[in-house]
Amino acid sequence: MTDILKRYAALLASGELKPDPEQAAAAQRLADLATALQATPKRGSTLWRALGRKPAPPRGLYLWGGVGRGKSMLMDLFYTSLDIRRKRRVHFAEFMLEVHQRLAIERAKEQGDPIPGLAHVLAEEARLLAFDEMMVTNSPDAMILSRLFTHLLEEGVTVVTTSNRPPVDLYKNGLNREHFLPFIALIESRLDVIALNGPTDYRRDRLGQVDTWLVPNGPEATRILSGDFFRLTDFPVEDRAHVPSEDLIVQGRTLHVPKALKGVAVFSFKRLCAEARGPADYIAIARRFHTVILVGIPKLGPENRNEAARFVALIDALYEQKVKLLAAADAEPAQLYESGDGRFEFDRTISRLEEMRSETYLAQGHGAD
Numbered sequence: 001m002t003d004i005l006k007r008y009a010a011l012l013a014s015g016e017l018k019p020d021p022e023q024a025a026a027a028q029r030l031a032d033l034a035t036a037l038q039a040t041p042k043r044g045s046t047l048w049r050a051l052g053r054k055p056a057p058p059r060g061l062y063l064w065g066g067v068g069r070g071k072s073m074l075m076d077l078f079y080t081s082l083d084i085r086r087k088r089r090v091h092f093a094e095f096m097l098e099v100h101q102r103l104a105i106e107r108a109k110e111q112g113d114p115i116p117g118l119a120h121v122l123a124e125e126a127r128l129l130a131f132d133e134m135m136v137t138n139s140p141d142a143m144i145l146s147r148l149f150t151h152l153l154e155e156g157v158t159v160v161t162t163s164n165r166p167p168v169d170l171y172k173n174g175l176n177r178e179h180f181l182p183f184i185a186l187i188e189s190r191l192d193v194i195a196l197n198g199p200t201d202y203r204r205d206r207l208g209q210v211d212t213w214l215v216p217n218g219p220e221a222t223r224i225l226s227g228d229f230f231r232l233t234d235f236p237v238e239d240r241a242h243v244p245s246e247d248l249i250v251q252g253r254t255l256h257v258p259k260a261l262k263g264v265a266v267f268s269f270k271r272l273c274a275e276a277r278g279p280a281d282y283i284a285i286a287r288r289f290h291t292v293i294l295v296g297i298p299k300l301g302p303e304n305r306n307e308a309a310r311f312v313a314l315i316d317a318l319y320e321q322k323v324k325l326l327a328a329a330d331a332e333p334a335q336l337y338e339s340g341d342g343r344f345e346f347d348r349t350i351s352r353l354e355e356m357r358s359e360t361y362l363a364q365g366h367g368a369d
Contacts, residue, residue: 005031060160061192063160067363079130133290133366134161146186212357215330217297267295279317286321302339304340319352
């Protein structure tokens with residue numbers, strides 16, 4: 001039994017996981033892939049040279065399913081158990097931002113089509129690319145994905161990715177979607193597509209029957225939200241002083257996320273709405289994280305019109321991407337901004353905040369339709 005299957009069995013035995021045939025089948029397939037990757041001759045080794053060519057890469061996987069069905073957990077087991085040197089795991093949205101930046105550098109050199117060269121460089125950096133939350137939401141990504149991933153696979157890269165939706169629903173209703181269809185065909189022909197839609201929503205179970213909007217700000221709200229963070233991320237409470245942070249690059253600027261782990265981010269209202277932020281920042285956050293914990297939301301008045309306007313833009317971005325919002329505030333949504341410029345428009349934000357507390361909203365997967 002491989003390390004992946006041993007660790008998966010231990011989670012079942014401890015009660016952390018419930019029996020789920022689809023999940024067990026995916027764990028077995030990931031274990032088989034890990035074995036194949038580890039058995040591939042190392043680059044430059046005697047076995048590599050004996051082949052006289054680059055070894056054929058093992059076939060990759062596309063794991064899709066509803067929110068909380070264990071996709072990230074299985075990816076954790078696979079990636080941390082995999083004993084190969086050139087491997088990389090990255091959130092898909094972050095990877096695509098990097099791709100566009102690197103393509104822009106290559107285009108500036110005016111050396112023809114930059115995609116084959118970039119694919120070669122990426123293949124030199126990693127023979128396994130593991131993506132969290134494949135989600136395509138914009139035309140620039142859609143236009144290059146088929147060609148980029150065709151070259152990556154030809155370069156010998158094995159791809160493993162998770163997604164909330166089946167390949168056929170990627171970039172659904174997107175602009176010029178017909179140009180994206182070859183990428184869907186590529187996934188379905190070159191990766192094994194595995195559905196994870198078991199009966200248990202672990203993420204929702206971990207949240208429990210909690211009120212996601214806590215009033216007022218203070219030590220008790222902080223304690224509850226802290227517990228939610230550690231429960232959602234499986235991060236040891238005793239290591240709370242070492243919670244990782246993250247930097248998002250938005251239009252060439254750095255947006256620091258003070259706590260970020262497994263798709264969950266923690267921000268203060270001051271950082272997101274009292275500082276000079278715009279829709280691009282909020283959209284980047286909404287695409288990157290499935291859950292945002294926002295603390296320190298004050299009661300707003302006429303003197304806070306700029307903060308109120310930014311808060312409206314933030315909630316719009318989170319709502320459109322179906323991001324879960326856990327918040328601590330000094331007032332309920334309806335009393336948060338009772339007078340000031342834009343108060344009429346704030347009614348829509350109140351409505352969205354109330355909907356974001358509902359069971360129906362919380363059960364939705366991350367990402368725009």
